[in-house]
Amino acid sequence: MSMSLSAPTTATNTVTLHARSVRKTFVSGRIESTVLHDLTLDVQAGALTLISGPSGCGKSTLLAILSGLQSADSGQVHALGHDLSGLSARALESFRLQHTGFVFQGFNLFPALTALEQVELPLSYMGLAKDVVRKRAVDSLEEVGLGPRMRLLPSELSGGEKQRVAIARALAKEPELLFADEPTSALDAANGQIVIDILHRIARTHGTTVLCVSHDPRLVHHADRVLAMEDGRILSDHVPPSPLATATEPR
Amino acid sequence: MVALARKTLIYEWRRFLPAILAVGFASLLQLLQAALVMGIFGSASVYITRSSADLWAGYPGTQSVNLGRPISEDVAMRLRMDPDVVKVEPFRWVDADWRGPSDTGGVSVFVSGIDARPDGMMFSRVLPPALRARLSEPGAVIVDEADLDSLGVSIGGTAAINGQRVKVVGVSKGLRALGGVNIVASLETARVLDVSPDDAGMMTYFIAKVRPGVKPRIVAKRLNGSNAFGPYTVWTANAFARESSLYWMFDTGAGAGVLFLAGIVFLVGSVITSQTLIAAVIGSIREYATLNALGVGRGSLRKVVMEQAFWVGALGLVCSIVIGLILLVIAKNRSVPMELHPITAITCLALSMALAIVSGLAAVRTLRRADPASLLR
Numbered sequence: 001m002s003m004s005l006s007a008p009t010t011a012t013n014t015v016t017l018h019a020r021s022v023r024k025t026f027v028s029g030r031i032e033s034t035v036l037h038d039l040t041l042d043v044q045a046g047a048l049t050l051i052s053g054p055s056g057c058g059k060s061t062l063l064a065i066l067s068g069l070q071s072a073d074s075g076q077v078h079a080l081g082h083d084l085s086g087l088s089a090r091a092l093e094s095f096r097l098q099h100t101g102f103v104f105q106g107f108n109l110f111p112a113l114t115a116l117e118q119v120e121l122p123l124s125y126m127g128l129a130k131d132v133v134r135k136r137a138v139d140s141l142e143e144v145g146l147g148p149r150m151r152l153l154p155s156e157l158s159g160g161e162k163q164r165v166a167i168a169r170a171l172a173k174e175p176e177l178l179f180a181d182e183p184t185s186a187l188d189a190a191n192g193q194i195v196i197d198i199l200h201r202i203a204r205t206h207g208t209t210v211l212c213v214s215h216d217p218r219l220v221h222h223a224d225r226v227l228a229m230e231d232g233r234i235l236s237d238h239v240p241p242s243p244l245a246t247a248t249e250p251r
Numbered sequence: 252m253v254a255l256a257r258k259t260l261i262y263e264w265r266r267f268l269p270a271i272l273a274v275g276f277a278s279l280l281q282l283l284q285a286a287l288v289m290g291i292f293g294s295a296s297v298y299i300t301r302s303s304a305d306l307w308a309g310y311p312g313t314q315s316v317n318l319g320r321p322i323s324e325d326v327a328m329r330l331r332m333d334p335d336v337v338k339v340e341p342f343r344w345v346d347a348d349w350r351g352p353s354d355t356g357g358v359s360v361f362v363s364g365i366d367a368r369p370d371g372m373m374f375s376r377v378l379p380p381a382l383r384a385r386l387s388e389p390g391a392v393i394v395d396e397a398d399l400d401s402l403g404v405s406i407g408g409t410a411a412i413n414g415q416r417v418k419v420v421g422v423s424k425g426l427r428a429l430g431g432v433n434i435v436a437s438l439e440t441a442r443v444l445d446v447s448p449d450d451a452g453m454m455t456y457f458i459a460k461v462r463p464g465v466k467p468r469i470v471a472k473r474l475n476g477s478n479a480f481g482p483y484t485v486w487t488a489n490a491f492a493r494e495s496s497l498y499w500m501f502d503t504g505a506g507a508g509v510l511f512l513a514g515i516v517f518l519v520g521s522v523i524t525s526q527t528l529i530a531a532v533i534g535s536i537r538e539y540a541t542l543n544a545l546g547v548g549r550g551s552l553r554k555v556v557m558e559q560a561f562w563v564g565a566l567g568l569v570c571s572i573v574i575g576l577i578l579l580v581i582a583k584n585r586s587v588p589m590e591l592h593p594i595t596a597i598t599c600l601a602l603s604m605a606l607a608i609v610s611g612l613a614a615v616r617t618l619r620r621a622d623p624a625s626l627l628r
Contacts, residue, residue, distance in 0.1 A: 060627040061627075063627060064624045064627050067544075069544060069623045069624045069627070070624045090548070093543070093546050093547075093548050093549070094546065094548075095546070096544065096545065096546035097545065097546025097547065097548075098546065100544075100545070100546065101545065102541065102544045102545060102623075102626075104541065104544075104626045104627070105626075106537060106626070108537045108538050108540070108541040108626065109538065110255065110258075110259065110535065110538045111259075111262060111263070112255075112258040112259040112261070112262030112263065113253065113255065113258060117253045117258070120253050121253045121255060121542065121547075122542060122545040122546070122547055124252045124253055125546070125547045125548075125551055126546075153262075169545070170545070173545065173546075181626070181627050213627075
């Protein structure tokens with residue numbers, strides 16, 4: 001990829017995502033529940049940031065707001081210098097098309113398309129030339145180790161392979177921001193390990209801001225930074241003790 | 252561009268099959284219904300459509316060709332005086348009662364007395380000259396092949412019309428009538444068969460040919476200008492044929508029935524098609540939501556659904572055209588009155604495609620549920 005960084009450096013200390021006093025409240029009937037309590041947060045490029053916490057703690061809502069899928073009730077979100085709270089739905093779509101990638105817990109692949117076509121599909125809406133689309137898709141699939149299996153349909157791939165196709169689909173857009181929601185929850189240990197390694201590598205080699213939400217404790221050691229959330233607040237913000245200590249610089 | 256709509260349609264063909272069949276059946280039903288109606292009510296005007304005359308002159312205000320009344324011979328004079336009329340021929344209509352040799356009871360028949368000369372205009376499209384020549388024999392008649400059974404005769408057989416002996420000298424195709432049986436005879440034979448005393452010697456219509464290159468409509472308008480030669484109305488052949496068919500269609504209430512049935516077919520077809528398309532959209536709702544999360548706009552997603560609707564429509568139409576053609580050929584071989592004009596066929600097919608598109612629009616609304624934020628829960 002053109003954006004590859006030569007050295008295995010971590011966070012470039014460039015803040016790409018910036019949330020200030022973000023509040024979100026859901027109303028269901030008469031009950032009003034505040035999911036995010038005036039939350040303030042910075043996320044840096046080139047690192048894998050993990051938001052962990054029990055289910056219902058508001059971590060997915062935070063991800064949705066930081067990625068421009070949902071709007072906050074109050075507070076501000078700046079992504080790559082854009083004020084997301086001021087953008088229309090159409091402008092948000094266009095922002096996401098240009099700058100973001102998503103990986104979800106479910107792989108959400110179209111059953112009728114081969115791995116290569118799954119990756120090409122969103123690219124073809126970016127206004128890229130046909131050969132550029134093809135090259136980016138092939139490169140991304142090779143990067144996640146699916147080069148030899150790119151002509152297969154989802155039904156012919158294992159769960160881990162499907163999630164790697166989903167990662168390649170997000171990666172091929174060459175996004176500055178990559179959001180992952182419980183990317184390993186549906187996978188066994190070995191495949192979960194492969195997936196988190198790929199996400200980590202993307203952050204380092206492409207300088208991408210990777211923001212991952214998960215309650216999976218196995219991921220903690222693979223993150224550059226871990227934010228623990230509970231009841232809509234961030235309880236702790238730390239650099240995890242990692243078995244890959246050599247690759248993780250202290251902040 | 253990845254052909255998502257088409258690939259999904261092929262991969263999940265079982266899911267889309269009900270919609271394709273619904274469009275196909277709706278289209279086939281509309282086509283066959285139209286063909287039958289046009290065929291049946293078209294036979295009300297076989298006298299006009301199977302003849303080569305450009306103009307028809309008859310009793311004023313006649314609503315359908317079978318309702319003609321005797322008119323004065325002077326009208327023929329008036330037609331001949333027009334500089335653009337090159338040929339005038341009489342046509343005599345006799346309502347009569349048929350008694351066959353076998354036990355068929357009485358059959359109501361319409362006797363067409365025509366000019367039996369080889370260059371005659373009446374029925375020139377269904378009677379080859381050799382067959383036509385046989386009519387000059389006194390008492391000779393020609394019937395439609397398909398009517399032989401109901402008349403209880405065979406070729407060469409004899410019967411009685413209004414008590415007068417006639418002989419079937421041949422059969423033709425495309426002469427079937429509405430509400431009775433057509434019998435073709437010469438003018439002389441028809442005069443003998445006409446037992447009603449008050450119109451003895453009176454013709455029912457005078458038909459005419461205009462000079463090549465002249466519009467019959469203009470000549471008809473000019474001829475309708477005066478009543479100096481007795482009361483009459485002149486129609487162009489096309490106008491009179493249409494008037495006759497429409498008279499039957501609405502007189503029998505069939506026209507309203509046809510429209511009602513077409514409405515029902517459209518409604519049922521679009522319910523099935525839209526439900527199928529909606530189910531297909533819901534089946535892929537998470538994938539659509541993912542595409543939207545990745546920034547693919549809602550307009551582009553709508554286009555995918557509409558493209559699917561289009562292909563469902565197109566495949567349905569192809570099915571209906573193939574089956575429809577086969578049925579039309581079978582119907583033709585069995586003398587079932589079916590007629591499909593290109594414009595009618597295109598209208599039916601366009602209606603069915605509209606059905607698919609309307610269903611697609613209904614399914615597009617379902618895309619609102621493709622909320623990427625819902626993938627995060």
